[in-house]
Amino acid sequence: MVNLYSSFQLFSSESLILTSIVVGILLAGPLSAAEPVTIEHRIVEAIDARHDEAIELLAELVDINSGSLNLAGVRRVGERLDSELTELGLTTKWIEGASFERAGHLIARSEGRGPKVLLIGHLDTVFEPDSPFQSFERLDADHAKGPGAVDMKGGVVILLEVLRALAAASVLEDLQITVVLTGDEELSGRPLDLARGNLIAAGHEADIALGFEDGDGDPETAVVARRGSTNWSLEVRGIPAHSSQIFTEEVGAGAIYETARILEGFRRELADEEDLTFNPGVILGGTEVDFDHDQARGTGFGKDNVVAEFASVRGDLRATSLEQLVRAEAIMQRVTSESLPGTSAVLTIDHGYPPMGVTEGNSRLLAMYSQASEDLGFGPVTAVDPRRAGAADISFVANDVSMALDGLGLMGTGGHTVEETADLRTLSSQAKRAAVLLYRLSLAHASH
Numbered sequence: 001m002v003n004l005y006s007s008f009q010l011f012s013s014e015s016l017i018l019t020s021i022v023v024g025i026l027l028a029g030p031l032s033a034a035e036p037v038t039i040e041h042r043i044v045e046a047i048d049a050r051h052d053e054a055i056e057l058l059a060e061l062v063d064i065n066s067g068s069l070n071l072a073g074v075r076r077v078g079e080r081l082d083s084e085l086t087e088l089g090l091t092t093k094w095i096e097g098a099s100f101e102r103a104g105h106l107i108a109r110s111e112g113r114g115p116k117v118l119l120i121g122h123l124d125t126v127f128e129p130d131s132p133f134q135s136f137e138r139l140d141a142d143h144a145k146g147p148g149a150v151d152m153k154g155g156v157v158i159l160l161e162v163l164r165a166l167a168a169a170s171v172l173e174d175l176q177i178t179v180v181l182t183g184d185e186e187l188s189g190r191p192l193d194l195a196r197g198n199l200i201a202a203g204h205e206a207d208i209a210l211g212f213e214d215g216d217g218d219p220e221t222a223v224v225a226r227r228g229s230t231n232w233s234l235e236v237r238g239i240p241a242h243s244s245q246i247f248t249e250e251v252g253a254g255a256i257y258e259t260a261r262i263l264e265g266f267r268r269e270l271a272d273e274e275d276l277t278f279n280p281g282v283i284l285g286g287t288e289v290d291f292d293h294d295q296a297r298g299t300g301f302g303k304d305n306v307v308a309e310f311a312s313v314r315g316d317l318r319a320t321s322l323e324q325l326v327r328a329e330a331i332m333q334r335v336t337s338e339s340l341p342g343t344s345a346v347l348t349i350d351h352g353y354p355p356m357g358v359t360e361g362n363s364r365l366l367a368m369y370s371q372a373s374e375d376l377g378f379g380p381v382t383a384v385d386p387r388r389a390g391a392a393d394i395s396f397v398a399n400d401v402s403m404a405l406d407g408l409g410l411m412g413t414g415g416h417t418v419e420e421t422a423d424l425r426t427l428s429s430q431a432k433r434a435a436v437l438l439y440r441l442s443l444a445h446a447s448h
């Protein structure tokens with residue numbers, strides 16, 4: 001992995017001009033490439049020049065319904081972006097999603113040298129064709145409402161504008177870019193290892209991953225850590241008997257007391273884990289339990305004077321790192337196994353999105369991004385509180401790359417609601433920050 005930190009220091013604002021002069025002198029003779037400051041100016045100009053076209057493209061993409069289950073709509077968004085990426089000289093490929101019951105994914109690769117960078121976005125939205133929220137509506141010069149305008153067709157447009165600006169400044173070939181636009185981020189297909197196989201494989205090849213989600217909607221923050229999302233279910237059995245026999249040697253505690261013990265054990269042993277949350281969302285118990293796990297609903301029947309035979313609980317578990325997840329699971333399994341007399345319990349943990357842990361690499365990448373932002377006059381960028389950052393596609397690659405950063409997309413409010421509103425001013429500022437970051441990453445790589 002390249003030492004990016006030393007290169008990042010070269011570009012602190014005071015030394016920016018000096019550095020470019022030094023680089024110019026060192027290169028000597030006719031410069032094969034322009035000085036970094038000049039290139040960064042070209043990047044900024046290219047993004048400014050396309051401001052209106054970028055918003056037009058956003059409006060066009062938002063007007064195509066691409067709810068995760070509207071497979072034709074997701075494909076149409078993919079086709080539209082395919083033509084944009086092809087025009088930029090990238091080689092594109094559509095991954096069919098039939099095996100995981102979704103539309104599929106668009107993958108694009110550039111020919112180049114330099115660091116291997118994975119850019120991540122998604123084509124789908126939470127708004128299916130039956131939603132009342134279907135079209136792009138410009139509210140004023142700086143704001144527009146629309147399904148997926150912020151989450152994350154805006155981010156996808158920024159990703160494209162970044163590539164276009166790097167191409168305009170003739171530095172796109174100094175990066176080995178892979179773009180993965182998934183078609184089922186909001187409602188991912190199953191099994192997950194099939195639905196995310198291509199993304200995970202792209203992560204294995206990449207040095208750096210950038211996600212263009214909207215983060216927490218605040219341009220002063222980006223995401224270095226995301227909590228994962230794991231579901232669990234608990235099935236408890238007891239010995240049915242008249243209530244007068246509870247706690248006897250033959251009958252024991254019954255399924256409901258045992259369930260209460262287990263849940264209280266989770267709370268007692270894990271409540272102090274920093275930023276770990278675990279929540280039992282639904283519970284059913286009694287003599288008969290009919291629980292539909294897919295629908296997360298069911299019915300229970302029991303009598304006051306009968307010791308409960310069955311109990312079912314379903315909940316989630318969100319950790320900030322893989323280590324924390326593994327530790328929490330081990331504790332939950334141990335608590336579950338310490339059965340009261342006459343009971344037994346099985347805890348099943350269904351892994352969903354893995355956590356993206358804070359790493360030194362991620363923090364270093366955020367520092368570079370923040371520096372780029374300051375040099376562009378947009379102020380520093382700090383890390384989002386991981387409690388406010390849910391699971392996202394970057395989580396599938398974050399543990400395999402040296403550095404990962406998310407939340408680089410279009411900012412706004414009301415994501416996943418019919419009030420979803422984009423702050424259009426952040427379209428060019430976010431594109432500039434990410435493009436300058438990528439350019440500096442290519443320089444850092446070249447100097448080693």
Ligand SMILES: [Zn+2]
Pocket residue numbers: 122151152185213214
């Ligand atoms: Zn999203």
